[in-house]
Amino acid sequence: MVNLNVNLGRLHLANPVLTASGTFGYGREFADFIDLNELGGFIVKGTTLEPREGNPYPRMAETPSGMLNAVGLQNKGVDYFIENIYPQISGCKSQVIVNVSGAKIEDYVAVCEKLAPLDKIEAIEVNISCPNVKQGGMAYGTTTDGAAEVTAATRKAWPRHLIVKLSPNVTSITDIAKAVEGEGADSVSLINTMLGMAIDVERRKPMLSTITGGLSGPAVRPVAVRMVWQVAKAVAIPVIGLGGIMSGRDALEFIMAGATAVEVGTANFIDPSVTVKIINEIRDYCERHNIADINELRGII
Amino acid sequence: MTVVANEAAGSYHLLKVTPADGRQLPEMVPGQFAEVDVPDSKTTFLRRPISINNVDSADNTLWLLIRKTGAGTASLCATETGAKLNIVLPLGNGFSTAATRPLLIGGGVGIAPLLYLARKYNEKGVRPTLILGARSKGDLALIEEFETVGDVFYTTEDGSHGIKGFVTMSEAFTAEHDLIQCCGPMPMMKAVAERARQLGVECEVSLENMMACGLGACLCCVEQDNKGHNVCVCSEGPVFNINRLSW
Structure with missing residues (x-):
C-alpha cells in the first residue's frame, strides 16, 4: 500500500491531486465521469463578490500543445455559490477549495468574510494572477507590494488555510512568493496562465476578443516546473504545482521539483476522467519504484 | 469507438x-x-x-x-x-421533436444533424420538409438518405443544384410550418431567424461556437442570451430557440 496522503500545513489531502480553478466548473459537471470523492480536492471556479459576465466571445484559441483563454472570470458570484452550490458539495469527502478573485482589496475581503462561516471550505485560493481582467487580478500579482497587500488583507478575513495563486508573468516569481509568505499565506500555488496572443492571419484579426489571453496546457509545463522548483527552494510554506499536467508522470515532475500537491487544469477539457487516472498513475509509479510514501519524492531535485 | x-x-x-x-x-x-x-x-x-x-x-x-x-x-x-x-x-440538449409540420434547414455541413432529426420525426409519423443549402452541388451530401426521410428542396449559391441563391429564397420557406429548425453558418442562421420572425414561425438554431471542454466547465463557447447573460453553447445548447438569444 502506497501512502498518497499529503498535508499542506494543517490542510489534509487524501492524495496530492487537485483540480485547477476555472477548468472544473463547480465539480458537478464532471460527476458523470469520475467519483469526486476520489480526488485530493477540487478548486471551484474563480468566485467574485458580484456576478460577472466575463469577456465577449471569442474567448478561446487552440495553440500548439495548449490553448489561450480569455474567459475573464465569468461566474455567478459568491452568494450564488453559497446558496446553490455549497449545499450540493458540502458532503463531498475530498476538500472543496474556493478560488477567490476581485477587482479591489475590499472585494477579496468581502468574499472571504462570506465564505468564512462555511465549515466544509477548509481552504481558499486567492487569485492574484488572472491575466484576463482589467482591474485587480494580475495587477496585484505582478508586484511584491500588490501581492503582499492582497495577502495581508485576506489573511485577516480568512480564518483557515490560505493559498495564494501566483502569476508567471513576472520578473522574479520567488520575490512574489516570499512577499506573500511574509504576509501569512499558508501555501502558494503556481503557475496561473502565461500571457499570450494568437492571430488569425487569413482574417488579419486577433483570435481573442481581448487580443491577449492566458496560455495553458503542456506548452507551459517546463516553465511551470522550473518556477515551482525555484519557489520551493525560496519559501518554507508548501507549494502547489500546476501547468500542463496531463498524466501521472507530469504530476511527478512537479512533486520532484518540490510541490506538495498538484492541480490538473486544461487536461480536464480533453479527458474529463483524467484526474482519477493521474492518481492511479502516481500510485502505480510508486509501486513500481518501491516508494512507500509519496512524500519521499517531494523536492528530490 | x-x-x-x-x-x-x-x-x-x-x-x-x-x-x-x-x-x-x-x-x-x-x-x-x-x-x-x-x-x-x-x-x-x-x-x-x-x-x-x-x-x-x-x-x-x-x-x-x-x-x-x-x-x-x-x-x-x-x-x-x-x-x-x-x-x-x-x-448538449438537442432539437425538440414535438412539431407536426417542421421545416428543417441546413447549410453546408450543417445539414448533418438534420438527418437524425428527420428520422426521429418519421418515427412519430411526421414527414418533415427540408431545405438544404450549399455553395455548390458538391457540398450537398447524403441526398438519397434525406429524400427518404422528408420532402427536400435545394438551394446552391452557384445554381448547380436546386434554385440559385440562399435557403431563405426557397419556395418551401413558408408560414405553413409550425417550427423551423436550422443548422449552418452563423450568417445563414441569423437570416433564417429573421425570416422566421417575419413569418411568425417558431425557430430553433444549432450553434457551433468554438469549444474546449464540451461540458460547460471552461466557459469558452458562450453566446449572449436575451437577458445579456453569457450562456454555454455546449451545455445549455447547442440548440436554442431564437427567442432565448440576443439576436
Missing part, C-alpha cells in the same frame, strides 16, 4: 463508428453532439465537437459527417477503417 467505415459524402467524410467493446450506444437526441479526440496530431490539442448525423440502431453505429476545415478535422477525415477514436457523447 472503432471506425467501421469512412466514406466520401459530397465534399465531406462520413465516419461510421461503433463502441469498441460491443456495448450498445447510449440514447441520443437529434442535435446533440460528440467530442472527438484527434489521434496522432502534431498541431491540435483539443477534441473536435461533431454533431450526430445519424444513429443506426440495427448496426449499433453512429454516423459523423465531417468537413475538413483544419488540421484536426483533416486528421479525422483520414481515419482508416479499424482505427480507434476516443469519443465523449452524447453532449
